[in-house]
Amino acid sequence: MGEPLSLSGTSAPAGVGGGPVLEMTGIRKVFPGVVALDGVDFRLFPGEIHALMGENGAGKSTLIKVLTGVYDIDGGEITLGGSPVRFTGPLQSQKAGVSTVYQEVNLCTNLSVAENIFIGREPRKFGRIQWGLMRKRAAELLTRLDLDLDVSATLDTYSLAIQQMVAIARAVDVSARVLILDEPTSSLDASEAEQLFKIMRRLRDEGVAILFVSHFLDQIYEVSDRLTVLRNGKLIGEYKTAELPQVQLVEKMIGKELAVLDDLEDKAQRTRTKSAGAQPILSATGLGRTGAIAPFDLTIHEGEVVGLAGLLGSGRTELARLLFGADRADSGELKIDGKDVSLRSPQSAMKHGIAFSSENRRTEGIIGELTVRENIILALQAARGWTRPIPRRKQDELVDKYIKALQIRPADPEREVRNLSGGNQQKVLLARWLITEPRLLIIDEPTRGIDVGAKAEIQKLVAELSDGGVAVLFVSAELEEVLRLSHKIEVLRDRRLVEELENTEGVDADRIMQTIASGAVQ
Amino acid sequence: MTILKNRLFWPAVILLALLVVNMFTSNQFITVRDGHLFGTLPDILRGAAPLLLVALGMTLVIATGGIDLSVGSVMAISGAVACLLISHLGDQSAIGSVLLIVAVAIGASLLLGLWNGTLVAGVGIQPIIATLILMVAGRGVAQLITDGQIINVQSSPYAAMATGHFLALPIAFLIAVAAIVLVTLLTRRTALGMLLESVGGSPTASRLAGIRAKRITVMVYVVCGGFAGLAGLIYSANIKSADSISAGNLIELDAILAVVIGGTALVGGRFSIAGTVIGAVLIQTLGVTVVAVGVPSKATLLFKAVIVVALCLSQSATFRQKVFGRFRPSRPAVAAEVPA
């Protein structure tokens, strides 16, 4: 590093007159033991899409929560439209014209689509909610965003992607001057993200100032006009996106020379040579579950990395869950080491050396109020049964080893795991399964919503496991990642395994997209 | 100032204060007579035994995120079973037979616990409703067993469970201590405690980590039923009869209160046995103190309510913060993580 803070985009972006709609200066926010924001300046102009960049823990979420009034600040000043403001709650900031869409969709899924858009602002007559008018307006608004939904259906009947769009529709209807999108794309597939960008550009052109947070660098470059980088709670700089090469951006975010990261990526890069004569560990024939995944054939060998590619809802997770016994198959057979088995529960799969880390980290992965140590030894302990506790010394030994190996931060085994960042929680989950010394590790979206550094480390880990003879079933929405790591790629579409591709020279993202789009290419 | 921040600080202080009050108001706080301990303190410990037992089982159930409303009914049934069988004995004081009958009664209670556990974990009924069924029907069953009468028994070994002494200490208290030790060993010397907390924290995640969440859930209801049965026996041994109407009436509320005062959250997860013990003894002491200091009988419940309200507030971190100044958690609450 050692480079001076350069504010290369200090004037208003071209084509936009006037000052910033939102200006934050010297923002300071302290939590017990941590300075989350330390003198951060931030400006947002009308009619721009501004990306807020930084690793997990850089202070992005805190900055956003300050903006939305969830946190009060310990120092600094916020002005909105030229006049100083101090938000004491989400309601105030919303009323002032700052609307937010969060990564985890913050709507009430038990209410209807129309209600989610209008709740708190329902059209009323004599105190009575005008349901008809509300539905009509909701439908109109959604049509403007190119969405065709049944507005009276409850929100939980729609996918996460749709819920995200509904959240944006709500934010837009509050007639926002400032729209904050906090990682809205992390659970969207490519075409959905594209549609979101279209909406964002349209809103920008209407003069809305958009603050955009995403872990996908490509998306940042595709859609943002300017960006601000934070690191360790401090401002690193404000740049025009087009003028800052990706490599430099990443360096600024992680504060390391990119060479280090390249090194990590190199290690993760598969040689794509599979050791000849590897024994099959698991082989499924016509395995399936009605309504979840159509019968499929799949063989996984020792040391093989098998990638599962497909859109959200294509049956990726369902397939993985069958192989772990999380759901029971209702057709087909499964052989492990050549012997017929039936996986009736996670325990039975674990007995065969299969491990599974779910895509829903918070609800199906970590146990938030248990400590890092307890979370890590949980699966091993469950496999041993409650009568044979792992001796404390052994626990500490194992946990220390994996905290070091996976660089879990903070390296405190007695900290409650819910206080860790997403990337570190993911590492804890991986550690949980690694100490069971699995022969087949199934990992569902391990890199979703975590920062660049942690992502590279996890990819590297997968490569190392494979070198050590562990088979890995790798599920990811990111084709690049699947391509980089896998020996073999299984493509899913509409809850059906449509094609198996050896990962050879000719195979690339376009080839897989084509299969996903059109079905099997025979 | 760590001790002030401990959730058990205020309950412990109130418990000590109440004991001190008793020390001054009672003629005999603690004394030795015929080689046994007598006085208010041994009485409190003896009288707290049923509540302690029930609250122990309740702690485990609550740790899994459940609740058991049926404990009072189970107490009634176990007492009824024991008294009915003893009343049919030729020699009501035959130790062997009485022990066998005690075992039968506890066995029946374990079965009732199994019923609750099956409804909760197997059928998937919400715990509060699942155990409500046994709460309603159980007392009917107890009445049926005793044929609507109060069965009196004259069995010295049976009565000894409640009123006898061993090594100068009340047997009821010793039974409770044994149960506390047993549960502590069972949960903290094995991995059971952690697995319980895991199931309470997130049943889905626990299942996917390979924990047999259903089996563990059934188990805690069985254990809770067993302890409630034992408590029922001590209760009925104390009055030397089976009273299916008032045995364990409303004890579920006291037990839940004891658990919560002890710092275990009703949503499940982390639990504290020591806390529950403090909570249960505190509630018992409160009842004794109210009488000892001469609060008129019509005001006893009101007095108790005031203490309970104070205790509940003292358990609220927010309340302590607002009243006793800025509350600082012992570990930094990391809302923004320290980056690697």
Place this chain on the structure above:
Amino acid sequence: MTTVDMTPATNKTTPTNPRRRVYRPNTKYIPILATLTLLLVMYFTGVANYDNFGQPSVVVNLFRDNAVLLVVAVGMTFVIITGGIDLSVGAVISMTTTLTATLLHAGWPPLVVLPLVLLLGSLLGMGMGAVIHFFKVEPFIATLAGLFLARGIALFINQNSIPIRDKFWKTLSEYRIVLADGVVTKVTSVTAVVVVLLAALVLAWTRFGRNVYAVGGNADSALLMGLPVGRTKIAVYTLSGFCAALGGVLFSINSTSGWALQGQGLELDAIAACVIGGVLLTGGSGYVFGSLLGVLVYGLIQTIITFQGDLNAAWTRIIIGLLLFGFIVLQRVVTRKAR
């Protein structure tokens, strides 16, 4: 309950008018329909087995005998939809009846007593709601403390049953409303039905009602959406306190007396009725009409037991327990199958 299934956009180059609609039949009415069906089955079983069971008076009396439970269950429904629980309602009833009887006995004018006790019940509820919201005390515990407090007050006022001789109360108690030939009902049941209708209206047609659902569905989201979460929480406990106090007034009208041990265990009956009616204890889902059906199931069980006649107290309890069990399991099976 979030599902991640959706029709994949098959052609990513033409996102105009993509097929995004994923329709699944709405499952939110299933529990309530299951309850209705089973209630009807139970009713017609009664009609088939007992003489006179089919008379309209049986249904009308169902409302008369369960007016108190009905009113209390309405308040409870609001609380449970927000994801809370209110254990204090039975005790609030006893406090109200005791206070009413005492004040009337002391010669206070009934038109002062009536609003006063309703206000007191609401205030107690508001207090519990405030403790739950501001001090983050779990509802179960806060309302348990409320239970002790309310019953403690009742016992402090008077431990014995106090008769009410007030003219106004007597008139209300004795007034008969003729619905049809030979079918009469009382003021209390009419009040209960009005409360049910009003509550249903509030829940479905007002902002407050919708906020109740939002808070129960996801309180964190509701807060971020700018909804008055704290106010809503406090309001539902206030409402429940009001309903309990009203229940107490109805009780005192029905029995023309007040007693500190009145309404013991009623909170559990009310909770059970809500659950039978499809109100989820986890919050966010349920209807007042569901709770109405739940109360009717409860009442119908009692009615059948009365018609059976030769049952002693022990068997009555056991049968109630068994029917409750059968009902909950059946409802679970039906609901599961339909999903």
